[in-house]
Amino acid sequence: xxxxxxxxxxxxxxxxxxxxxxxxxxxxxxxxxxxxxxxxxxxxxxxxxxxxxxxxxxxxxxxxxxxxxxxxxxxxxxxxxxxxxxxxxxxxxxxxxxxxxxxxxxxxxxxxxxx
Amino acid sequence: xxxxxxxxxxxxxxxxxxxxxxxxxxxxxxxxxxxxxxxxxxxxxxxxxxxxxxxxxxxxxxxxxxxxxxxxxxxxxxxxxxxxxxxxxxxxxxxxxxxxxxxxxxxxxxxxxx
Numbered sequence: 001x002x003x004x005x006x007x008x009x010x011x012x013x014x015x016x017x018x019x020x021x022x023x024x025x026x027x028x029x030x031x032x033x034x035x036x037x038x039x040x041x042x043x044x045x046x047x048x049x050x051x052x053x054x055x056x057x058x059x060x061x062x063x064x065x066x067x068x069x070x071x072x073x074x075x076x077x078x079x080x081x082x083x084x085x086x087x088x089x090x091x092x093x094x095x096x097x098x099x100x101x102x103x104x105x106x107x108x109x110x111x112x113x114x115x
Numbered sequence: 116x117x118x119x120x121x122x123x124x125x126x127x128x129x130x131x132x133x134x135x136x137x138x139x140x141x142x143x144x145x146x147x148x149x150x151x152x153x154x155x156x157x158x159x160x161x162x163x164x165x166x167x168x169x170x171x172x173x174x175x176x177x178x179x180x181x182x183x184x185x186x187x188x189x190x191x192x193x194x195x196x197x198x199x200x201x202x203x204x205x206x207x208x209x210x211x212x213x214x215x216x217x218x219x220x221x222x223x224x225x226x227x228x229x
Contacts, residue, residue: 004158033216042204043159043219058216090158094216100147100166102208104217106158 004107023091138205147208
Protein backbone atom coordinates (compact mmCIF):
# COMPACT_ATOMS: atom_id res chain seq x y z
CA UNK A 1 0.00 0.00 0.00
CA UNK A 2 1.17 3.52 -0.78
CA UNK A 3 -0.71 4.88 2.24
CA UNK A 4 -1.65 8.56 1.99
CA UNK A 5 -0.13 10.39 -0.97
CA UNK A 6 -0.13 14.11 -1.63
CA UNK A 7 0.81 16.11 -4.69
CA UNK A 8 2.53 18.39 -5.31
CA UNK A 9 5.25 18.42 -2.64
CA UNK A 10 6.02 22.10 -3.21
CA UNK A 11 4.05 24.88 -4.88
CA UNK A 12 4.50 28.62 -5.33
CA UNK A 13 1.46 30.70 -6.28
CA UNK A 14 0.80 34.35 -6.91
CA UNK A 15 -1.94 36.13 -5.01
CA UNK A 16 -5.30 35.48 -6.65
CA UNK A 17 -4.34 32.25 -8.40
CA UNK A 18 -6.30 29.08 -7.76
CA UNK A 19 -5.07 25.53 -7.44
CA UNK A 20 -5.97 22.09 -6.14
CA UNK A 21 -3.92 20.07 -3.68
CA UNK A 22 -4.38 16.39 -4.34
CA UNK A 23 -4.76 13.70 -1.67
CA UNK A 24 -5.34 9.99 -2.17
CA UNK A 25 -5.36 6.94 0.10
CA UNK A 26 -5.44 3.29 -0.83
CA UNK A 27 -6.39 1.86 2.57
CA UNK A 28 -10.17 2.13 2.09
CA UNK A 29 -10.41 4.47 5.09
CA UNK A 30 -13.73 6.09 5.72
CA UNK A 31 -12.49 9.32 7.29
CA UNK A 32 -10.27 11.89 5.59
CA UNK A 33 -9.19 15.35 6.64
CA UNK A 34 -7.07 18.33 5.70
CA UNK A 35 -4.88 20.28 8.13
CA UNK A 36 -2.59 23.24 7.78
CA UNK A 37 0.51 23.68 9.89
CA UNK A 38 2.00 27.09 10.58
CA UNK A 39 5.09 27.71 12.75
CA UNK A 40 4.19 27.60 16.44
CA UNK A 41 0.53 26.91 15.71
CA UNK A 42 0.37 23.15 15.54
CA UNK A 43 -2.04 21.57 13.07
CA UNK A 44 -5.40 23.20 12.42
CA UNK A 45 -8.29 21.38 10.82
CA UNK A 46 -9.54 22.88 7.53
CA UNK A 47 -12.16 20.40 6.26
CA UNK A 48 -12.99 16.79 6.88
CA UNK A 49 -15.06 13.99 5.43
CA UNK A 50 -16.71 11.03 7.11
CA UNK A 51 -17.39 9.22 3.84
CA UNK A 52 -17.87 9.66 0.11
CA UNK A 53 -20.27 12.49 -0.62
CA UNK A 54 -20.06 13.92 2.92
CA UNK A 55 -17.83 16.85 3.87
CA UNK A 56 -17.84 19.40 6.65
CA UNK A 57 -15.92 22.44 7.85
CA UNK A 58 -13.19 22.37 10.46
CA UNK A 59 -11.64 25.23 12.43
CA UNK A 60 -10.24 27.28 9.52
CA UNK A 61 -12.31 26.58 6.35
CA UNK A 62 -12.40 30.06 4.80
CA UNK A 63 -10.77 30.24 1.37
CA UNK A 64 -10.83 26.46 0.85
CA UNK A 65 -13.24 24.03 -0.77
CA UNK A 66 -13.31 20.24 -0.72
CA UNK A 67 -15.25 17.42 -2.30
CA UNK A 68 -15.29 13.66 -1.75
CA UNK A 69 -16.65 11.89 -4.81
CA UNK A 70 -14.79 8.65 -4.07
CA UNK A 71 -13.49 6.95 -0.92
CA UNK A 72 -9.92 7.27 -2.17
CA UNK A 73 -9.64 10.96 -3.11
CA UNK A 74 -10.09 14.14 -1.12
CA UNK A 75 -8.80 17.21 -3.04
CA UNK A 76 -8.43 20.63 -1.42
CA UNK A 77 -9.11 23.66 -3.60
CA UNK A 78 -7.79 27.15 -3.00
CA UNK A 79 -10.17 29.46 -4.80
CA UNK A 80 -8.11 32.68 -4.78
CA UNK A 81 -4.76 32.28 -3.04
CA UNK A 82 -3.70 34.80 -0.41
CA UNK A 83 -0.35 35.22 1.39
CA UNK A 84 -2.08 34.14 4.62
CA UNK A 85 -2.49 30.68 3.06
CA UNK A 86 1.26 30.16 2.96
CA UNK A 87 1.63 27.02 5.03
CA UNK A 88 2.32 23.30 5.02
CA UNK A 89 -0.79 21.27 4.23
CA UNK A 90 -1.31 17.75 5.49
CA UNK A 91 -3.93 15.29 4.40
CA UNK A 92 -4.88 12.39 6.67
CA UNK A 93 -7.08 9.33 6.60
CA UNK A 94 -8.26 7.26 9.52
CA UNK A 95 -10.09 4.11 10.49
CA UNK A 96 -11.55 2.59 13.61
CA UNK A 97 -9.53 -0.14 15.34
CA UNK A 98 -12.58 -1.07 17.38
CA UNK A 99 -13.53 -0.45 21.02
CA UNK A 100 -13.53 3.30 20.36
CA UNK A 101 -9.92 3.43 19.20
CA UNK A 102 -9.05 5.10 15.95
CA UNK A 103 -5.77 5.46 14.05
CA UNK A 104 -4.92 8.29 11.71
CA UNK A 105 -2.33 8.24 8.92
CA UNK A 106 -0.82 11.40 7.50
CA UNK A 107 0.57 12.18 4.09
CA UNK A 108 4.02 13.76 3.61
CA UNK A 109 2.61 17.28 3.20
CA UNK A 110 2.53 20.01 0.56
CA UNK A 111 4.54 23.14 1.21
CA UNK A 112 2.68 26.10 -0.31
CA UNK A 113 4.02 29.63 -0.69
CA UNK A 114 1.76 32.45 -1.86
CA UNK A 115 3.55 35.57 -3.05
CA UNK B 116 -9.37 29.15 21.11
CA UNK B 117 -7.46 25.91 21.42
CA UNK B 118 -8.81 23.34 23.79
CA UNK B 119 -5.60 21.32 23.80
CA UNK B 120 -2.32 22.91 24.80
CA UNK B 121 1.18 22.04 25.98
CA UNK B 122 3.03 23.33 29.00
CA UNK B 123 6.54 23.50 27.54
CA UNK B 124 7.47 24.34 23.96
CA UNK B 125 10.95 22.73 24.18
CA UNK B 126 12.32 19.88 26.25
CA UNK B 127 16.02 18.95 26.27
CA UNK B 128 17.17 15.64 27.71
CA UNK B 129 20.28 13.49 27.75
CA UNK B 130 20.32 10.22 25.87
CA UNK B 131 19.24 7.42 28.16
CA UNK B 132 17.15 9.63 30.44
CA UNK B 133 13.39 9.37 30.69
CA UNK B 134 11.36 12.14 29.05
CA UNK B 135 8.00 13.47 30.18
CA UNK B 136 5.92 15.65 27.87
CA UNK B 137 2.82 17.25 29.34
CA UNK B 138 -0.46 18.37 27.84
CA UNK B 139 -3.55 20.10 29.21
CA UNK B 140 -7.02 19.97 27.74
CA UNK B 141 -10.08 22.05 28.51
CA UNK B 142 -13.04 20.05 27.19
CA UNK B 143 -14.15 17.80 30.03
CA UNK B 144 -16.40 15.90 27.59
CA UNK B 145 -13.42 14.70 25.53
CA UNK B 146 -13.16 10.95 25.72
CA UNK B 147 -10.21 10.06 23.55
CA UNK B 148 -6.64 11.40 23.34
CA UNK B 149 -3.75 10.66 21.02
CA UNK B 150 -0.04 11.40 20.99
CA UNK B 151 1.76 12.01 17.69
CA UNK B 152 5.42 12.35 16.78
CA UNK B 153 6.49 14.61 13.93
CA UNK B 154 10.00 14.44 12.57
CA UNK B 155 11.39 17.32 10.57
CA UNK B 156 9.90 17.50 7.07
CA UNK B 157 7.42 14.68 7.67
CA UNK B 158 3.79 14.29 8.58
CA UNK B 159 2.73 13.40 12.13
CA UNK B 160 2.97 9.76 13.12
CA UNK B 161 0.69 8.01 15.62
CA UNK B 162 2.46 6.94 18.85
CA UNK B 163 -0.15 5.93 21.40
CA UNK B 164 -3.70 6.72 22.40
CA UNK B 165 -5.94 6.44 25.43
CA UNK B 166 -9.63 6.56 26.14
CA UNK B 167 -11.06 8.43 29.10
CA UNK B 168 -12.12 5.22 30.88
CA UNK B 169 -8.43 4.50 31.48
CA UNK B 170 -5.74 6.41 33.37
CA UNK B 171 -2.69 4.67 31.95
CA UNK B 172 -1.72 2.89 28.77
CA UNK B 173 1.66 1.48 27.83
CA UNK B 174 3.37 0.85 24.54
CA UNK B 175 6.90 0.06 23.58
CA UNK B 176 9.05 2.50 25.63
CA UNK B 177 6.12 4.91 25.86
CA UNK B 178 3.42 5.38 28.48
CA UNK B 179 0.49 7.77 28.40
CA UNK B 180 -1.07 8.92 31.66
CA UNK B 181 -4.44 10.60 31.87
CA UNK B 182 -5.66 12.61 34.85
CA UNK B 183 -9.27 13.57 34.21
CA UNK B 184 -9.59 15.43 37.50
CA UNK B 185 -7.18 18.14 36.38
CA UNK B 186 -7.64 17.54 32.62
CA UNK B 187 -4.04 16.66 32.04
CA UNK B 188 -2.22 13.97 30.11
CA UNK B 189 1.44 13.15 29.73
CA UNK B 190 3.66 11.10 27.48
CA UNK B 191 6.57 9.31 29.11
CA UNK B 192 9.40 8.02 26.94
CA UNK B 193 11.77 5.60 28.63
CA UNK B 194 15.50 5.54 27.85
CA UNK B 195 15.24 8.39 25.37
CA UNK B 196 17.28 7.95 22.21
CA UNK B 197 18.53 10.47 19.62
CA UNK B 198 15.92 9.09 17.21
CA UNK B 199 13.23 10.33 19.59
CA UNK B 200 14.15 13.93 18.76
CA UNK B 201 11.02 15.38 17.17
CA UNK B 202 7.99 17.52 17.88
CA UNK B 203 5.33 15.75 19.93
CA UNK B 204 1.67 16.68 19.76
CA UNK B 205 -1.19 15.67 21.94
CA UNK B 206 -4.56 15.64 20.22
CA UNK B 207 -8.11 15.50 21.42
CA UNK B 208 -10.78 13.63 19.51
CA UNK B 209 -13.99 15.58 19.53
CA UNK B 210 -16.06 13.00 17.68
CA UNK B 211 -17.10 15.37 14.89
CA UNK B 212 -20.21 13.94 13.22
CA UNK B 213 -19.57 10.78 15.20
CA UNK B 214 -16.16 10.40 13.58
CA UNK B 215 -12.69 10.61 15.04
CA UNK B 216 -10.97 13.73 13.68
CA UNK B 217 -8.37 14.96 16.19
CA UNK B 218 -7.80 18.54 17.27
CA UNK B 219 -4.12 19.26 17.88
CA UNK B 220 -2.22 21.30 20.42
CA UNK B 221 0.83 23.41 19.52
CA UNK B 222 3.46 20.74 20.14
CA UNK B 223 6.59 20.25 22.24
CA UNK B 224 9.99 19.98 20.64
CA UNK B 225 12.03 17.18 22.23
CA UNK B 226 15.80 17.50 21.82
CA UNK B 227 17.92 14.52 22.83
CA UNK B 228 21.59 15.18 23.48
CA UNK B 229 24.02 12.28 22.97
